[in-house]
C-alpha cells in the first residue's frame with residue numbers, strides 16, 4: 001500500500017461519442033428515449049452511462065439484473081461487454097494515464113507489474129456499477145491476484161447498507177449508494193492508506209508474532225523461499241534455528257476506521273498464504289522485501305553517515321526499492337531503523353525522493369507524501 005494522490009490531472013477522458021451496431025444496445029437505448037446524435041449508430045457516451053446508473057438503481061442489487069425488464073437486462077449486459085471490449089470506448093484505454101499517475105505497481109499490494117497484467121481495476125465493480133465503468137475516479141491499478149480476489153466486491157447491496165448504516169440515510173439515492181461503497185474501506189487515496197496498517201512479522205509455524213527486536217535485526221538472513229514460504233535465520237530468536245516467517249498487515253485503528261482498514265485487507269485477501277501456491281506470491285515477496293530492507297540497512301551500516309559513500313549507498317537502496325516495489329514494507333523498515341529524527345535519515349530521503357517527479361529513478365508516481373509520517 002502506498003498513499004496516492006488523485007490530484008494529478010488525468011490525461012484520460014471519457015470519449016464524447018460512442019458508436020455501436022449492436023441491436024440489443026440500439027433497441028434498448030431507443031426504448032429508454034436515447035437516440036443517435038449522428039447517423040444511426042452514434043450516441044453520446046455520457047448519456048448512456050447516466051442511463052446505466054439509473055437502471056442500476058432501479059435494479060436494487062438483484063442478481064442478473066432480474067428487477068429490470070427483459071429488454072433492459074439485455075441492454076445492461078451488452079453495454080458492460082461493450083465498455084470492456086470496444087476499441088475506442090473502453091476503460092482499458094485509461095491504463096496509460098493511470099501508470100503515469102500511480103506507476104507500474106498494484107495499488108493494493110504494492111507489487112510491481114510491468115506488463116498488460118497490470119489491470120485497470122474498478123473500485124466500485126463494473127458488474128455492479130456499470131455506469132461508473134469509464135469514470136477515472138473509479139479506477140485503480142491492480143495485480144492479477146488482488147484483482148481476482150476483489151472480483152465484484154463491494155456489491156450494490158453492501159454499498160447501500162453501508163450508506164444506510166454509516167451515514168444515517170434511510171433511502172439512499174444512487175450517488176449516496178456509491179459514496180457508501182467508497183466509505184466502507186480504506187482506499188489507496190485515503191490518508192490511512194499508509195498509516196492505517198502495520199506490517200508485522202509472524203512465525204508462520206506457531207502463528208506467533210516475532211518480537212520486534214528480532215523481527216527488525218539487520219543481521220536477519222533469508223535461507224530460502226521454497227514452497228512459496230520464506231525460511232530465515234533471525235539471530236537470537238528460536239536459538240538461531242531456521243524459522244518460516246511471513247509479513248502480514250494489521251489494522252491499527254479501532255471501531256469504524258479499523259473496520260475500514262480490515263475491509264481493505266479482506267477485500268483483496270491481502271494476508272493470504274498457501275504453501276506451494278506459486279501463483280499467489282504476494283506475501284512471500286512482501287516478506288522478502290522486509291528482509292531485503294534489513295539487509296540494505298546492514299550494508300549501509302558499514303559507511304559513515306554523511307560520507308559520500310553513505311550517500312551513494314542510500315541512492316542505490318532507493319533505486320532498489322523502486323524496482324522491487326512493496327513500498328510500505330521498505331517505508332516501515334526505514335522508519336524503524338533510520339527515522340526522521342536522526343541525521344541522514346534514510347526514511348526522510350525515501351519520503352522525499354519517492355514523491356519527487358524530477359528524480360525518476362526513485363520516484364513512485366503520484367505518491368502523496370503529505371499522508372506519510
Ligand SMILES: [Zn+2]
Pocket residue numbers: 106107108109110111142143144145146147
Ligand atoms: Zn496486488
